[in-house]
Amino acid sequence: MDLLHWCExxxxxxxxxxxxxxxxxxxxxxxxLSQLLGVIVKTVAKISRTQHWRIHYMGDLECLPSDVTDLLLSHSGATSHLGKPVLNLAIAYSGRDEITRAVQRLLARRRAQGATTELASRISAAGISRYLDTAGQPDPDLVIRTSGERRLSDFMPWQTAHSELYFTSAYWPDFSREDLCTALRSFENRERRYGR
Structure with a gap:
């Protein structure tokens, strides 16, 4: 909740x-897992009550117990009328799984439209992007990785192709406003090259 207040x-x-x-x-x-899901649901409820963030989920909520999924969806539904900022919550998320689900949705859509031949040649990066969990959203400009790890760990591999990465040794529970400000200053001083 502190991070959300700082980001406001x-x-x-x-x-x-x-x-x-x-x-x-x-x-x-x-x-x-039950304890983790309990914390997540309580936190999402608090976020929903602020009526500041439009909650959007990434991930495969179908993998969760149905009562948890129902609660999460009710909290996001209570914020669906809000514009920006959007808060994506990656729950039961895997980047590879997201890409797989996007391609499956794209193929199902093409089949429903009657495509039967040369289906593979009709698949494009832009087409896949329209079926990702983040469809319609801009790719992240900055990814902050906590805990001293120097890897993305299957986090948004498609969307982070040109993101700036910032690594900090602070563990997530200890991540402070100063850590956020340091990451943002680092980002502001970079020259964005977008793969060029």
């Missing part, structure tokens, strides 16, 4: 994405 002061911020639960985390013990 950033006028140019249109989309913020947080990744509270990977799809791989679903393999944790039933007790641990």
């Amino acid at each position: 002061d950033i006028e140019s911020l249109e989309v913020l994405t947080l990744w509270p639960l990977s799809k791989q985390n679903l393999a944790r013990s039933r007790e641990e």
Whole structure:
């Protein structure tokens, strides 16, 4: 909640994405997963009550217990009338899984439109982008990775192709407003080259 309050002061911020639960985390013990999901649902409820962020989910919510999915969807529904900023919450998320689901949706759409031949030649990067969990949103400008890790860990591999990466040794629970400001200053001092 602190991070969201800090981000409210950033006028140019249109989309913020947080990744509270990977799809791989679903393999944790039933007790641990239940506790994690409880924290996530309570936090999403708090965010929804602020009526500041339009909540959008990334990930495969179908993998979650139906009561959890229902609660999460009710909280996002309560913010659907809001414009920007958008808060993407990656829950039961895997980047590879997202791309797989996007291609499956694209192929299903093409089949429904009657495409039967040369289907593979009709698939494009722009077409896949329209079926990602972030369809219609800009790609991230900045990705902040906490805990000293120097990898993206299957986080938005499609969308982060040209994102600037910032790594900090601060662990997520200890990530402070100063850490955020340091990351933003670093970003502001970079020359964006978009792969050129």
